[in-house]
Amino acid sequence: MDRRAFLKRIGTASAGVVFTAIAGGCGEEQMAQPVIVGRADYSRPKLRTHEAEPVEPTPKYSRRRAYPSNWYPEKDKEKKWRAVIVHHSATGTGCASVFHQWHKYQLGWDGIGYDFVIGNGSGSGDGEVEVTYRWRTQVTGAHAKAANNWANRDAIGVCLVGNFNDSRPTSNQLRSLAKLTDFLQRRYGISDSNVFGHRDTPRLVKATDCPGRHFPWRTFQNMLAAK
Ligand SMILES: [Zn+2]
Numbered sequence: 001m002d003r004r005a006f007l008k009r010i011g012t013a014s015a016g017v018v019f020t021a022i023a024g025g026c027g028e029e030q031m032a033q034p035v036i037v038g039r040a041d042y043s044r045p046k047l048r049t050h051e052a053e054p055v056e057p058t059p060k061y062s063r064r065r066a067y068p069s070n071w072y073p074e075k076d077k078e079k080k081w082r083a084v085i086v087h088h089s090a091t092g093t094g095c096a097s098v099f100h101q102w103h104k105y106q107l108g109w110d111g112i113g114y115d116f117v118i119g120n121g122s123g124s125g126d127g128e129v130e131v132t133y134r135w136r137t138q139v140t141g142a143h144a145k146a147a148n149n150w151a152n153r154d155a156i157g158v159c160l161v162g163n164f165n166d167s168r169p170t171s172n173q174l175r176s177l178a179k180l181t182d183f184l185q186r187r188y189g190i191s192d193s194n195v196f197g198h199r200d201t202p203r204l205v206k207a208t209d210c211p212g213r214h215f216p217w218r219t220f221q222n223m224l225a226a227k
Pocket residue numbers: 086087088143198208210211
């Protein structure tokens with residue numbers, strides 16, 4: 001081997017050593033990196049724990065709620081109800097006794113057709129919930145004519161005083177309606193899809209615009225969803 005060839009080999013070898021050193025250096029840097037990652041790791045378990053935490057659903061049925069005692073029917077009379085139907089009185093003023101007189105003596109019914117009446121401050125209190133004899137005695141109502149009379153027999157009729165083709169229910173009326181509907185839904189296992197406006201009652205025999213075109217159905221649904 002001549003000197004040139006020897007130096008060439010040395011050079012190659014040196015280059016190999018340098019390469020190894022660089023690779024080693026990289027290796028060291030890689031060795032060093034976990035320390036940095038390791039420092040970051042101290043916070044990661046917390047993040048993971050947080051991310052893994054299950055989001056607890058709002059306990060819709062476990063909260064204690066207070067409802068007026070006269071909303072509860074007598075145990076031995078209580079029926080199984082399947083739906084709630086919302087009405088307006090189509091009058092600016094009124095209360096349960098006025099509608100009772102009207103339905104009984106003008107229309108010749110047994111008495112007021114609804115189970116509940118919610119006042120608007122004219123004729124009865126704003127948001128006041130009146131319980132009628134239909135509810136107290138748990139008899140078939142007279143508020144929504146549908147096939148096989150299913151709605152009067154199985155659905156609870158709630159009437160808000162007012163003409164909601166001209167105006168809107170008061171906020172107190174809506175609050176009372178939401179609370180009452182929520183109570184009825186919980187007590188009888190009635191789903192949101194079985195809470196109807198009169199006009200949307202399935203298998204209705206006679207078309208109606210009740211509870212009026214200004215009844216804020218979406219607001220009411222949102223209030224129920226928030227219960
Ligand atoms: Zn109606």
